[in-house]
Amino acid sequence: MQYRTFKKIGRQVSLLGIGAMRLPETKDGKVDEKEAIDIIRSAIDSGVNYVDTAYTYHGGNSEIIVGKALKDGYREKVMLADKMPIWVAKDEDDMKRIFYKQLERLDTDCIDMYLVHNVGVPIWKRAKKFNLMPFLEEMKAQGKIKHIGFSFHDSYEFFEEMLDEYPWEFCQIQLNYMDKNIQAGVKGLKLAASKGLSVIIMEPLKGGRLTDSVPPSVQKIRDAFEIKRSPAEWAFKWLANMPEVTLMLSGMSSKPQLEENIRILSSNDVAELTPEEKSLIDNVSDEYNRLIKYSCTGCKYCMPCPQKLEIPKLLTYYNDWNAYEQNPSTKFEYSTWIPDGRHASDCIGCKACKEKCPQHLPIAQAMKEAAEAFGL
Numbered sequence: 001m002q003y004r005t006f007k008k009i010g011r012q013v014s015l016l017g018i019g020a021m022r023l024p025e026t027k028d029g030k031v032d033e034k035e036a037i038d039i040i041r042s043a044i045d046s047g048v049n050y051v052d053t054a055y056t057y058h059g060g061n062s063e064i065i066v067g068k069a070l071k072d073g074y075r076e077k078v079m080l081a082d083k084m085p086i087w088v089a090k091d092e093d094d095m096k097r098i099f100y101k102q103l104e105r106l107d108t109d110c111i112d113m114y115l116v117h118n119v120g121v122p123i124w125k126r127a128k129k130f131n132l133m134p135f136l137e138e139m140k141a142q143g144k145i146k147h148i149g150f151s152f153h154d155s156y157e158f159f160e161e162m163l164d165e166y167p168w169e170f171c172q173i174q175l176n177y178m179d180k181n182i183q184a185g186v187k188g189l190k191l192a193a194s195k196g197l198s199v200i201i202m203e204p205l206k207g208g209r210l211t212d213s214v215p216p217s218v219q220k221i222r223d224a225f226e227i228k229r230s231p232a233e234w235a236f237k238w239l240a241n242m243p244e245v246t247l248m249l250s251g252m253s254s255k256p257q258l259e260e261n262i263r264i265l266s267s268n269d270v271a272e273l274t275p276e277e278k279s280l281i282d283n284v285s286d287e288y289n290r291l292i293k294y295s296c297t298g299c300k301y302c303m304p305c306p307q308k309l310e311i312p313k314l315l316t317y318y319n320d321w322n323a324y325e326q327n328p329s330t331k332f333e334y335s336t337w338i339p340d341g342r343h344a345s346d347c348i349g350c351k352a353c354k355e356k357c358p359q360h361l362p363i364a365q366a367m368k369e370a371a372e373a374f375g376l
Contacts, residue, residue, distance in 0.1 A: 001047030001266050004246050006198040008169045009147055013079060013247050015240060016265040017050035018043050019202065020062045021299065022251030031061050033068070039258055040069035044077050046262045052081040052200075052249050054117060055088065055102055056301075063105035075108065082106065083117035083151060084132060087356075092130045099139065114145040115172060118301070118358055119162060120154035133166055151202065152184055153358035159184040163195055170246070172200040174358070176210060177238045177285045178295065179203070182359075186242070193244035201239055204248040207297035210235050210288070215323040218287050225280050233264045238281050240271040291323040294366045295359055302353035302363060307346050311353055311363060314344050318370035326373075334374050344370035 002015040023036040040051065053066045063082065070078065082102050089095035103109065114136060116127055127133070139145045149170035152159055163171075171192055173184040180186045192199050205211050211231040214222075222228075229237075239245050248265075252258045264270060273281075289295075296315040305311055317334045321327075347367035354363050 001262070002240075002268075002270055006147075006170065006246060007196055008198065011079070013050050014048045014265075015247055015270070016043075016048055016261055017052055017081075017200070017247045017249045018048055019249035019251040020051065020053040020066050021057045022207070022253045023058060023062060023065065024253045031058050031065055033065055035255075036065050037069040039252055039255060040066065041074060042255065043252070043258055043262070044074055046258075047266070048262075049078045050081065050113075050247055050249075051078050052113075053106075054083045055085045055098060060105065063102060067106040067108065070106075070108075079112040080106070080108065081113035081115065082111045083115040084127075084136075085117045086123055086127045086130060086132060087118070089126075089130060092135075095130050095132060096135060099135075099144075103144065110144055110146065112146045113170065114139075114148055116150040119150045119152050120358075121158055122355075124162065124165070149197075149200075152188075153360075154183060156184055156188050159188045160191065163192060163197070168197055170198040170200060172202055172249075174203045174297070175201045175239065175245075176204050176206045176235055177281050178206055178210065178288050178292075180285070182295070189242065189244050198246040199244055201245055201248045203297050203299075204239055204250060205232060205235050206295075207251075207299065209292070209297065213320070215288075215291055216325070217291065218284055221280070221283050221287060225276075227277065230260065230264075232260055234281060234284070236261070236264050237270055237273055237277075240265070241273045241278075243271075292319050293322050293369075294319060294361050294363075296361060297359065299358060301356050301358055306350055306352060307342075307348055309342055309344070309347060309367070310338075311367075314338070314370055315361075315363075315366060318344070318366060318373060321370075321373055331374055335376055338376070343376040344368070344374065345376055347371070 003012045004015055006013055018040055024032040026032050051066060053062045089098055136145060136148050147169045149168050151172040173188060175189060189199050214231060239248055250261050252261060294315050296312055298312045300312055302311045317330060320330045344367040347364060349364040351364050357363060
């Protein structure tokens with residue numbers, strides 16, 4: 001495993017971190033606890049020493065399972081990260097209740113890396129209203145938190161402001177070769193690093209969108225290039241090539257995914273890219289962005305929907321409809337596997353989802369377009 005150093009912390013961290021937002025699930029949609037614990041422990045045994053979870057992941061079960069996985073001596077081997085979902089808190093007292101609930105779920109007395117979760121303009125205003133930062137400083141003084149940072153989903157301009165709002169020790173941004181100019185982007189990565197912050201990357205594979213079912217036109221570009229690599233390898237190498245990247249979080253939901261990621265990020269040349277390879281990735285990025293109309297990562301922050309629509313799944317079908325040249329099989333699968341009363345046409349346009357979406361996608365508009373495309 002390749003390692004880099006947290007600048008303000010002075011600790012070595014694996015280039016690959018475990019993101020516990022996409023743990024393996026059983027057929028009924030519940031987390032497969034045994035498999036999830038096996039994946040987390042196997043990753044740690046392979047040299048991964050950073051585990052990231054959050055209060056809202058898997059309906060609160062992510063923290064519980066991470067806590068169980070870190071028993072038997074594994075807790076001492078990792079840096080544990082968790083986050084404050086200030087939008088969930090009803091008031092300042094409820095915010096404090098959430099924090100202590102996190103310690104209880106994780107069954108730990110200290111969280112190494114604590115983040116203000118999903119920061120955007122409304123979230124940060126709420127954090128100030130509830131005096132979140134003084135509370136986190138108090139928890140740090142008591143030894144319940146070691147380091148304070150924030151995860152970000154908003155404009156580059158607001159990211160600039162956030163960097164000066166508090167003496168942060170680290171930050172976490174969404175970045176992959178499709179999103180290089182989205183939100184904080186590459187520009188934000190370099191700015192944060194220039195201010196001495198370590199930068200954690202989330203969505204390096206865009207929730208699997210860069211590795212699952214590659215569109216024909218994208219594959220054609222790769223096939224014409226002499227060097228052959230897996231989609232995941234191209235994505236990780238693009239990020240590793242930037243020294244400002246401290247580590248990359250991957251939500252691995254199966255052992256094969258873990259094994260491939262370990263292989264890639266244990267390679268001595270993972271950070272090396274030739275000018276020709278960079279050009280290839282740029283071409284692939286341009287083609288993906290041409291094809292993918294709504295850049296959903298499948299994070300499920302938009303859920304639950306008041307109409308009980310599975311929004312990420314509906315957006316995936318609509319994106320596939322565009323990416324795969326309106327293949328009839330996509331329409332067939334949509335009409336077959338989406339239950340009655342849960343189609344895009346059942347969206348009432350309440351826009352509750354848009355307020356929660358980290359990507360700020362116009363979901364109601366997307367549902368309207370999907371309904372027209374599929375006739376349902």
